[in-house]
Amino acid sequence: MRILLTGSSGWLGATLAPRLTALGHEVTGLDPVPAMQTRIVGSITDRDLVMRVVRENGIEAIIHSGALHKPNIEDHDNGAFIATNVVGTLNLLDAATSFGVERFVFTSTTSLMISQAIREGFTGGARKAAWLTERMSPEPRNIYGVTKLSAEHLCRLHHLQHGLPVVVLRTARFFPEADDMAHAIEQSDANTKANELLFRRLTVEDAAEAHIAALEKAPLLGFDTFIVCAPTPFRPDDCAALITDAPSVVARYFPEFPGLYARAGWTMFSSIDRVYDASRAGDRLGFVCKTSFADVLATLSAEQGASSSGRAQR
Template sequence: MRILLTGSSGWLGSSLAPRLRALGHEVTGLDPAPSAETRIVGSIADRELVMRVVAENRIEAIIHSGALHKPNIENHGNSEFVATNVQGTLNLLDAAVTAGVQRFVMTSTTSLMISQAIRDGFIGGARKAAWLTETMLPEPRNIYGVTKLSAEHLCRLYHLRHGLPVIILRTARFFPEADDMAHAIEQTDANTKVNELLFRRLTVEDAAEAHVVALDKVRQLGFDTFIVSAPTPFQPDDCAALIMDAPSVVARYFPEFPGLYARKGWTMFSSIDRVYDASRVRDRLGFVCKTSFADVLAEL
């Protein structure tokens, strides 16, 4: 299959491109930054470039993982986010429809699901963790979330108007940078990332594999949106306790964890404010992350 991969120089693109080629696909990488995986250096905000690349390379599928991300808020204006994340997505959708592309997979983010109330730990006026599924109505709290949600709506519109098969993957955290969560201050970076596998993280390898599966299933499903995160052991009934005393909840599911953590000099977050439920991607797409919190404990 001839695939256009946007964001090919990024953390996900650099992992995904070799995986696609190993499966026999012809990958055209497009990214503003040059890299070994990027054949065309340029921005998806450049409409003429996008239309030309899709047509000249006879693209059959688009995996759209290119975007300005949350860390870019510090040095990019709102208009730049709109140009890349919204107009750039629109350019790709128009190019797909014009060229008759029949597979479109977009990398979105669970970040757009986090309102200020959820971040503050108040759900319906009560202090508890948020249990997050695809059925909730997002209320993004920053320009990154707003533009990614807008891009999702464009994808839905193009499916409805043009019949374009689209799968949107709302991926949890998989980036390598250090965490910015307030309650992670006491943990090392490795400790923090392992803790997050309980409720809001996956490996970049799992993120890449989710895109491969979505590419395979998109024409069958037509349109869908999925949360992609490592499987959580928690249940909705745990949400009140998670916000108040997360270690005790984790110990109920993993009695061995306190001893294993003590030997590593690690600690668990005192409070967990959200849980991403990835059961729908398991049930509808048949995808489950290979690396979970339980797997890390087994290695310890």
């Protein structure tokens, strides 16, 4: 397929573009920032540019991963978020329906599912962790979440009005930057990200593969929205204990974890306040992330085994 990939210079775009090319697709990267995989330097806020790119390149599918993100709140006003995340998405959807694009994949975020009320519960001593699924009605707490949810609604509208097949992927964290959560101060970056694979993270490689799965399934699904996150071992009835004593819950599922963590000098979060349930993506989209917390433990075990063997030989 001839695919337009927005955000092609970003962390996800740089991982996704070569995978699409390896599958035989012709990828046109569009991003305001120059990069090897970005063929057209420009903004999705430029409606004429978007229309021209889709028309002149005979685009058959659009993967829209370009956006202003939560960290951009510090140096961009609300208008910039609306222009990029809402109007930019509208430009792409209008181009898709105007020029016969066959499928559309939109990169959304689990962040929009955390309302102010849920946030206050986390910081004010919630009685149990929040179990988050696609069935909940989001009430975003910041301009990033508001604009991503608005873009989701535009995607649904274009499906309803024009029959455009659209898959929305609410991705959990996969960014490479250090964590901004309060408890991250107590753990190394690698330790923090490993812990988060239990409930709110995935690798960028898995994020890219989820987009490929969505691209393939879009015509069959028509319109659908999926949480994309590493599979959690937890169940809803774990939520009360996750708030009060997360390490004991983790140890029930992974008895080897305390010893492996101790030898690595790592610690588990004392409390886990939310769990993203990505099971629906497995059921409907046929996609499950390959990397999970179990893989982290397997890597630690292999490294520690190799280290012990090396010391014994000396």
